[in-house]
Amino acid sequence: MRIRKLIIEPMPDRLALPFYLWTRESVAQLIEREYGIKVSAWTVGRYLKHWPIAPA
Structure with a gap:
């Protein structure tokens, strides 16, 4: 999934x-x-949680 890839690689400020x-x-x-x-x-x-990535 594109969103999952985006949040794994860069930090939000870079996006x-x-x-x-x-x-x-x-x-x-x-x-x-x-x-x-x-x-x-x-x-x-x-x-x-499903992906699994713990929410902040």
Whole structure:
């Protein structure tokens, strides 16, 4: 999955996001920017658990 790859490699600030670490909120903003889909931090946490990546 593209989002998973994006959050594994660079830090959010290198992707022009206003965060320095990956959090559920920053991943939600990345998903919205890349796909135009708004998801809640709770949903992102479920994605991260499934991938498995621990939410911050």
